[in-house]
Amino acid sequence: MSIKNITDKIVSDAKEKQADILAKAKQEAEKLINSKVEEALSSKEHIIRKAEEEAETKKNRIIQSAELKVRNQKLTAKHEVIEKTFKYALDALKNLNETEFLNFLKNTVKNYGITGNSVLRVNTARHALITPVTLSELKSLAGADLTLGEALENNQDGFIVEQKGIQINFTFEALINSLKEDLIFDITKILFE
Incomplete structure (x- = not known):
């Protein structure tokens, strides 16, 4: 074999x-590229799935927060209605006419069982209603010797x-x-059901 043949053979083999x-190398490059594309697609799907989960969680939190706000607003409104109901009842009691007030006074003194020496206190507007006759009626109803106080x-x-240093409070505010x-x-049941 000649050098040329050997050289040609080496070149051909090379x-x-x-x-x-x-x-x-091309196969390896294609494998690497395909692997990276698959990895990117998998990452993309994972990122999208994670973003969807986070969006769902955030949506649920927003909905829960809105529901909580609505519930709190409803409770506040119900509380306001209930407070207005009690205020209405208090106003109705404060607007009792003379006869109604005296009946309330007599029934309460009788039913509560006030006895002994006691001082009766009413506001200035009702003070004139408590006459000696009224005090005598209260004494016969309850057995209490009442005098009109300040x-x-x-x-x-x-x-x-x-009575004996103790105040028994029948003011309308205290009763309410x-x-x-x-x-x-009961009021909540009547008003909101």
């Missing part, structure tokens, strides 16, 4: 190896009985407040 190496402040209505807890369930 070209074959070069073609083989290039083909393998007037209540004008913004208070109803009455207070002072004491009944509020007991009646709130």
